[in-house]
Amino acid sequence: MKTPEAGSEIVVGLDLGTTKVSAVVGEVDADGITILGVGNVPCRGLRKGVVSNIEWTVRSIREAIDAAQTMAGVEIKTVYAGVAGSHIRAHTSDGVCAISGREVTRADLERVLEGARAIPVDADRMILHALPREYVVDNQDGIRDPIGMSGVRLQVRVNLVTAATSCVQNVIRCVERCGLTVADVVLEPLASAGAVLSDDEKEIGVAVIDIGGGTTDILLYADGGVVHTSTIPAGGNNITNDVAAGLRTPMAEAERLKRNYGCALGRMIADDEEIEVPGVGGHAPRRVARRLLSDIIEPRVEEIFAEARRRIEETGLLEQVSSGCVLTGGAVLMEGMVECAEEILGMPVRMGFPVGVKGIVQLVQGPQYATGVGLVRYGAEQLSESGQRVSFGSVPRSQEEAVPAGSQKSGFLSWLRAAF
Numbered sequence: 335m336k337t338p339e340a341g342s343e344i345v346v347g348l349d350l351g352t353t354k355v356s357a358v359v360g361e362v363d364a365d366g367i368t369i370l371g372v373g374n375v376p377c378r379g380l381r382k383g384v385v386s387n388i389e390w391t392v393r394s395i396r397e398a399i400d401a402a403q404t405m406a407g408v409e410i411k412t413v414y415a416g417v418a419g420s421h422i423r424a425h426t427s428d429g430v431c432a433i434s435g436r437e438v439t440r441a442d443l444e445r446v447l448e449g450a451r452a453i454p455v456d457a458d459r460m461i462l463h464a465l466p467r468e469y470v471v472d473n474q475d476g477i478r479d480p481i482g483m484s485g486v487r488l489q490v491r492v493n494l495v496t497a498a499t500s501c502v503q504n505v506i507r508c509v510e511r512c513g514l515t516v517a518d519v520v521l522e523p524l525a526s527a528g529a530v531l532s533d534d535e536k537e538i539g540v541a542v543i544d545i546g547g548g549t550t551d552i553l554l555y556a557d558g559g560v561v562h563t564s565t566i567p568a569g570g571n572n573i574t575n576d577v578a579a580g581l582r583t584p585m586a587e588a589e590r591l592k593r594n595y596g597c598a599l600g601r602m603i604a605d606d607e608e609i610e611v612p613g614v615g616g617h618a619p620r621r622v623a624r625r626l627l628s629d630i631i632e633p634r635v636e637e638i639f640a641e642a643r644r645r646i647e648e649t650g651l652l653e654q655v656s657s658g659c660v661l662t663g664g665a666v667l668m669e670g671m672v673e674c675a676e677e678i679l680g681m682p683v684r685m686g687f688p689v690g691v692k693g694i695v696q697l698v699q700g701p702q703y704a705t706g707v708g709l710v711r712y713g714a715e716q717l718s719e720s721g722q723r724v725s726f727g728s729v730p731r732s733q734e735e736a737v738p739a740g741s742q743k744s745g746f747l748s749w750l751r752a753a754f
């Protein structure tokens with residue numbers, strides 16, 4: 335095992351998905367992030383983004399970490415772990431502090447964010463993130479970065495993301511059973527967004543829709559800040575189930591047919607295209623029109639995008655999502671997804687691949703790696719925030735602001751560990 339170069343740090347993102355565990359190893363220095371290795375292992379220990387079987391999850395984490403470690407040639411001790419699922423909630427909160435006529439400093443930002451976090455949450459929930467939407471200095475609102483401004487009163491409006499404590503505890507428990515430490519727990523769609531969005535998109539307003547195996551996560555940016563996050567409990571696995579039932583074929587075959595011939599928009603398929611469908615229970619294979627497959631897939635995909643649109647509309651911020659929607663997660667690899675999303679969402683849509691890293695990038699090129707890469711970028715940013723790293727150009731400003739150094743969450747993590 336090699337040790338990282340002087341002036342660099344190893345940051346590992348651990349994406350616990352419903353279908354796979356991904357460990358992404360990055361080396362962070364002043365020039366950015368270099369991907370050194372990836373471990374990608376199928377996992378059946380989660381349901382709808384939430385750990386449901388500790389043993390299976392631990393086994394997959396171990397395998398993913400071992401593979402990533404071997405490829406990267408470094409020892410992994412600490413990870414940034416993703417959390418997701420329908421237990422995640424988000425609402426706005428305000429924080430205020432006095433600055434008494436002097437210039438706003440980073441310490442003031444930390445103080446005012448602590449204030450925004452200081453609200454009662456249910457006993458079984460914890461605050462995951464306090465994501466700044468805007469700052470107000472005296473009467474001037476809409477400020478993105480108040481450092482250096484003068485005034486007597488600093489106010490912040492944040493999007494407060496909370497999670498069920500037990501779900502976060504289970505993630506930490508699984509990771510620690512593998513002999514690893516959790517540096518931080520991070521909302522998965524926030525990590526995915528950090529990997530696939532440009533600063534401009536966040537500034538102008540954008541929706542990120544991450545369609546994985548078990549869940550579809552939505553994250554909305556407007557005016558440079560996160561304004562909404564929610565989870566739809568459906569994803570690529572539902573599509574596979576529909577195909578297995580509709581074509582009466584085993585799940586593994588349904589998955590293969592979906593990946594190889596699936597299409598989210600039936601009219602993109604020529605009428606004479608045919609596919610071979612293996613039978614179940616000794617029945618002979620049969621040839622069917624490829625259009626039949628898309629007739630099964632299309633309603634499910636439409637349902638997911640219609641629900642996503644409904645959630646975006648509900649925020650009242652549809653008009654502010656000016657740069658449109660970015661699709662990520664493994665399920666968006668299916669033909670016709672972008673076109674179908676454009677029709678239903680009524681906005682420009684593009685596919686989101688992880689960007690902003692170098693090294694063995696071909697290993698993390700697909701949209702299914704957005705969360706893993708995003709977790710590394712998030713971790714790198716935390717290092718830079720806490721002063722361990724010098725300026726780190728490739729990470730967007732708004733994400734940098736989202737993570738106050740020495741946040742309350744670190745204290746909470748130690749408390750969670752002590753509680754086991």
Ligand SMILES: Nc1ncnc2c1ncn2[C@@H]1O[C@H](COP(=O)(O)OP(=O)(O)OP(=O)(O)O)[C@@H](O)[C@H]1O
Binds near residue numbers: 546574
């Ligand atoms: N080429 C493809 N065409 C269609 N679907 C695909 C393709 N490749 C992967 N998928 C689907 O993507 C899904 C897995 O995506 P991903 O790896 O992002 O999910 P996950 O992170 O494990 O799950 P979640 O985020 O829901 O917890 C599976 O349902 C899989 O069938």
Ligand SMILES: [Mg+2]
Binds near residue numbers: 350522
């Ligand atoms: Mg995922």
